[in-house]
Amino acid sequence: MKYKEWEDNYLKINSELKDILFNASAVIKEMTEEAERGNIYAMNRLSEMYREGTVLAQNDDMYLLYLKKMIDSELDGMYADAVQAENYFSLNYPLGNIELLFPELFQDGEMIAYAAMHYCDFLFAEADLTQRKEYIEILKKANAVFKISGSGIDSKIDNYSKSIGKETGIPASESVSSETGFDCGEYDMQLKDIFGNNVYQMLQPENRVDLATAMLCMERLNTVEQGMISGIDYSAVILPLMKALENELQCKIYKKYLEYLLSTYSADTYIKENGIVPETKKMILKKIGKSWCFLKSDSLCTLGGVAFALGRYDKGKYVPDKTAVHFCADKLINWSDYIKLYGNVSNKNNAAREWIVNLTEDIEQIRRLRNQAAHGGTILDEPKARWSLDYLLVIRKFLVNTISVINCPD
Numbered sequence: 001m002k003y004k005e006w007e008d009n010y011l012k013i014n015s016e017l018k019d020i021l022f023n024a025s026a027v028i029k030e031m032t033e034e035a036e037r038g039n040i041y042a043m044n045r046l047s048e049m050y051r052e053g054t055v056l057a058q059n060d061d062m063y064l065l066y067l068k069k070m071i072d073s074e075l076d077g078m079y080a081d082a083v084q085a086e087n088y089f090s091l092n093y094p095l096g097n098i099e100l101l102f103p104e105l106f107q108d109g110e111m112i113a114y115a116a117m118h119y120c121d122f123l124f125a126e127a128d129l130t131q132r133k134e135y136i137e138i139l140k141k142a143n144a145v146f147k148i149s150g151s152g153i154d155s156k157i158d159n160y161s162k163s164i165g166k167e168t169g170i171p172a173s174e175s176v177s178s179e180t181g182f183d184c185g186e187y188d189m190q191l192k193d194i195f196g197n198n199v200y201q202m203l204q205p206e207n208r209v210d211l212a213t214a215m216l217c218m219e220r221l222n223t224v225e226q227g228m229i230s231g232i233d234y235s236a237v238i239l240p241l242m243k244a245l246e247n248e249l250q251c252k253i254y255k256k257y258l259e260y261l262l263s264t265y266s267a268d269t270y271i272k273e274n275g276i277v278p279e280t281k282k283m284i285l286k287k288i289g290k291s292w293c294f295l296k297s298d299s300l301c302t303l304g305g306v307a308f309a310l311g312r313y314d315k316g317k318y319v320p321d322k323t324a325v326h327f328c329a330d331k332l333i334n335w336s337d338y339i340k341l342y343g344n345v346s347n348k349n350n351a352a353r354e355w356i357v358n359l360t361e362d363i364e365q366i367r368r369l370r371n372q373a374a375h376g377g378t379i380l381d382e383p384k385a386r387w388s389l390d391y392l393l394v395i396r397k398f399l400v401n402t403i404s405v406i407n408c409p410d
Helices: 003-013 017-036 040-052 060-091 103-124 129-148 154-163 184-195 197-202 205-226 235-264 267-274 281-288 303-310 322-332 335-342 348-374 382-394 398-404
Strands: 311-314 317-320
Touching: 017 040, 040 060, 040 103, 040 311, 060 103, 060 129, 103 129, 103 317, 103 348, 129 154, 184 197, 184 205, 184 382, 184 398, 197 398, 205 235, 205 382, 235 303, 235 322, 235 348, 235 382, 235 398, 267 322, 303 311, 303 348, 317 322, 317 348, 322 348, 335 348, 335 398, 348 382, 348 398, 382 398
Parallel strands: none
Antiparallel strands: 311 317
């Protein structure tokens, strides 16, 4: 059964809120059976539903399971086709019709490549060195498939490769002065160097404390480990980092987007502008809420909620809402600072759309690590804490770069 048939059936059975639970159970059962028979369209839809928590309860393990099934089923074959297609067209027939010669690659390649990318993004942060190398190899195959449709992920692979074996710029424990001790003020100065004074001043005051605390904890725990006490849990480094990130996203993006939506759109114009076909009315009700708007000024937008707030997943690909694109292009992004960081922009809406996609991908990178640090059952070691510092502040500079291009500091 092809994707369109699944999509039509899926939308039809969820057309009325009162029937969701009854009808969905039968279709989910059928989808699950089809997935077990190797139907990649069923696998893809199930992965989306487990990721979004719309019809099925949100479940990261099941989300990853179906992504892995898609990868194991199709990626190697599509990678071989992509290499063959690239060689064929570059050497023999550059104007050939790829859709006719490689129909499965053309129709389904991007979906499989996105599955591979999301799978590796989700797991990379908590992986050991061997696993990270394996994920990079998967991403390279996905990249070859992506390039058939005209876009690649070279920069993502480059960033991941740089993270292997990289040391952070956070001072090692042996550099701690016995005279000065552990003074947060010292780390505050380091944060000013990392962010630059202007961007540093844009940070919420409580988030500066959290970031300084994370750096202090990293140094202190390294000192303990060097004292021959092994097996330390480094969650104390990761949690304040994630608190700062969540709060910055809440203050700088989430609340501003709420204000923009409520002042610009009604429920009907919001749905019309974004071209939303209600995959379930439950999802729409969740998104628009009692005051129509799905955003609530008194609630925290967690890391897992950012992607849902700004867009939705469609066939494995993240699609920002048009309202979010307009908000970022017209209100949120400081384009002069953006151009300094990323280069010239020919179309602000396209650049804003890409910025949102990259934002959600970066958040997906660290979301699971945050959950493991916050809940019992997992010990997070020094490499994972160091990776978090690298990703947010030092090498990837996700938090630094995100704040630096945003308008209207609080």
